[in-house]
Amino acid sequence: MLFIDQVDIIGKKLLFRVDFNVPLESGVITDDNRIQAAIPTLKYALDKGASIILCAHLGKPKGKVVPELSLAPVAKRTSELLGVDVELVPGLLSELAGEKAAALKPGQAIMLDNLRYNPEETGKTAAERGDFGHRLAALADIYVNDAFGVAHRENASVVDIPKFAPVSCGGFLLKKEQEFLGDALKNPKRPYVCVSGGAKVSTKLGILTNLLGKVDDIIIGGAMANTFMLAKGYEVGNSLVEKDLVEDARSIMDKAESMGSKLHLPVDYIYAASHDAVEAGGICAADEIPSDSMVLDIGPETVKSFVTVLGRSKTIVWNGPMGLFETSAFAKGSLAVCEAIANLDDALSIVGGGDTDAVVHLMNLADKFSFISTGGGSFLEFLEGKELPAFTALKEGLNS
Known part of the structure; x- marks a missing residue:
């Protein structure tokens, strides 16, 4: 080419x-x-x-x-x-x-x-x-x-x-997309971490499956984590969830460790009565989500856990926010992840997807990332291993 x-x-x-x-x-x-x-x-x-x-x-x-x-x-x-x-x-x-x-x-x-x-x-x-x-x-x-x-x-x-x-x-x-998404990820510096968030597991299923065994850690946040919670047997209240993909989520959890990729899921959440809420209803453990509420951001313990994993990373690919970042009450998780990646001095950091890009620009940290992909669907398909x-x-x- x-x-x-x-x-x-x-x-x-x-x-x-x-x-x-x-x-x-x-x-x-x-x-x-x-x-x-x-x-x-x-x-x-x-x-x-x-x-x-x-x-x-x-x-x-x-x-x-x-x-x-x-x-x-x-x-x-x-x-x-x-x-x-x-x-x-x-x-x-x-x-x-x-x-x-x-x-x-x-x-x-x-x-x-x-x-x-x-x-x-x-x-x-x-x-x-x-x-x-x-x-x-x-x-x-x-x-x-x-x-x-x-x-x-x-x-x-x-x-x-x-x-x-x-x-x-x-x-x-x-050319830049080819260099960062293709060449740089063929032989990444380790630990190599994938951060996956956003609303749906369905749009990320191919990526997670493709990256099993290739990355050292997979961090999962956002509403897509709810499907994994359900797969673990936890109730998720009124939270957004893809029930038809519970078996796929369970399969990813079962395969991850044996393939050398450690999965990191939320241990606590910030919840509210609905996605229209402007204030949080409270903080709950991942296995104690109120039946009449929905989770809208990762909680403080999860933030600590995710930031610790990111702190030792040498290569990071991030797609998808950790919560409903458009509302300030539910933006802390996404902003903390963004800041943690931006603060890494000697890591290769790649961001893709419109919402993720929006978080980076909201924090005015675009110049702190190695590369921000200009593609949404193209970025996802590239990470799925497709030409x-x-x-x-x-x-x-x-x-x-």
Whole structure:
């Protein structure tokens, strides 16, 4: 697989697939981190005398032109960050895009409007995607995928363009993800710890199964821990739980120790009457959860236990908060874990997932982590040991 710094891009037209799916409120971008993350690769290309054609998606227009999901605000913000005018080519992919691309001069940039306006972009089969990838590839000399956030999706702009582009490569964002999630974790410094939280075991089951025997410790918090509590025979009150996955949780607990991975579960909780509560109802032991309440954060003894494990770690992968961190009364567990990892001086720390990223930024500790992944689903699938469609497509494009 090639990356952009291994390709001659001087004076060439580059088609970039970027992940600019940013949050908007009344047409105003509320978080531009995804745009900021791609700027180094884009500036590198422009500085080399290339011209760039940006393509991305925003939200779920479901194959229709939805004005509220236009990339116009994104093009404007990209222009500001690049210091180069980025003209938006509105609506569906059409002859206009080809004309605009053909007219580009070195150092210039355009942006195609929301790829998902075109129903072929998200077609589930090659037949449903049709020639959309071919038409996109025809706009440029070189295709650059720098969108790890969609690397797990078999969209036309991810898997089909490399079949037709004369040259395909990854951008610096994709390269960084490969280095940290792939290369760095092949031979990690030990102890190697996985911290898994969030709401559901179902979204993390593949990761936990894949990491058994590979990591030294697995810390489990958040609502997903409730399923493990149930598997241990504890009552969980009104807490969020996945009863259909109790056997899977029990299987993970049974296998962990024999495979050399120690499982760390909560020993106490902070609870309240409902997830709408703004104050805690109290603290309880893991086997004494009140029947009329729900657990919303790990308790102080659990925090101590988890922080101790993290304190001796040399490699940490963290995905998922320890509780309902959006409410301050239930944020202590997540913030304590975040601070404990941030305070490690000589450890490799990798964070992935939107909520986990939000905790890190809430604490203003982003610069204390080795790497913050730009992917949600892609990050999870990578940790499951799967090769992502985007990487497969770039490799096959190189060999075609």
